Amino acid sequence: MNPFLLLVLIFLTLAWVLDLVLENRNLSCLSSAIPDAFTDVLDAKAYARSQDYTRVRSRFSMVKGTFEYLLVVMFISLGGIGLLDGWVRSLGFSPLVVGLVYFGILGLASDLLSIPFDLYLTFSLEERFGFNTTTMRTFWSDRLKGYALTMVLGGVLLGVVLWLFMRTDHQAWIWCWGCTTLFMITIHYGAPRFILPLFNDFTPLKEGELRDAVTQFAERVGFRLAGIVVMDGSRRSSKSNAFFTGFGSRKQIALFDTLIERRTVRELVAILAHEVGHYKCKHIIKGLIMGIAKTGVVFWLMAQVMGARELSAAFGVEVPSVHTGLVIFALLYTPLSLVLGPVSNFFSRKHEWEADRFAALHIDDPEDLVTALKKLAADNLSNLTPHPWYVALRYSHPPVVERIRAIRRLARAGGFHEAP
Ligand SMILES: [Zn+2]
16 A cells, blocks of 8 residues: 555544544543532532533544545545546536535535534434524525535635645745735634624623623723624524624624523623633634734645645545645544644633633622623533543643633632643
8 A cells, every 4th residue: 555545544543543542532521420610500410411411422433434534535535536536527617616616525525424413413402401492594505605605715715725725836825824824814704794694693782681681791890892783593593693893993792592591690790700710811812813823834844744745645546736736635634633723722722711810809809700601511511521631632621620710719818820
């Protein structure tokens, strides 16, 4: 077997095994003792239910991961990359169109294969735990809107990248980086106004106690807020959340309607304070800069791989081209993503600590944030005792029990200490 092909198969297998090991380690941490901080919001029955949910979700992800692993291994071992290329070429389009059609077929095939899993996840698994509120109509219309968006936005970006790699030799990666950066910034700033409203309704928060309390808090910490909007999250799930939309003078906070229903005004202010903390600590802009830097590295690596003819031959590609080069690069990217994923999760968790710290220091009583986090975790059936490896590699947020401990420690000391 070709050494390049063998190497890719080994990496894919390692990634798959790591996944199974992590999931199983994580499940081994489930114990029937309710963590101290949660004894007032969870009884034994509710806690057992949250653990059941963790088990079922974990098994689902292992089955799905195994299916995807086997599919990819089969596709590349049987020379699928080259066979598909030969077929698309035989249609007689120009090289750019061949590239777009090639990716279109791969993308559509992988999406169609994921539909049974998504249907099961939404209408069976989530339904069983009382989370699902999606109707079949919403499910399919989301899917169709997703296709349209991918075709328009993804098609344009892919077309530009393919064209640049075809036209410019050594500097292609710099041009691609520049164009992608422009694209990312446009999406970042344009999504709240043009993309999110395609999927959800956003309505201004009604006048009343909550709006007054939030406005008052924002003024106190010197945060200019264009508005507070309510998102109809209940259209898809009973799980709840809050997030930022917009930027500069147009920045808004979006609250899920499901969140407002079940929290006191003080708890909601605490949650908003955490979101304001992200903004005040410049996490949003830092995240964008990190994303741009990462894109630069990826394009540079891509340029190194693209030219290698032996590589194309290893995957059964007779005529090396930009689009097959991109797919082969995506496969070689597996080991790198195993490293980059945990690094970005590390920074994300660091940002969560900082936002908690900001909130705890600026709300009247840090215990409001603790209660809000506890109810959020209980309602969403969060795993309260994840394995440390699992947290290190997969979690974008610190485990809720540790967050509560850190907030209480800060409240006692009157100043924040290092996160545990
Ligand atoms: Zn956060």
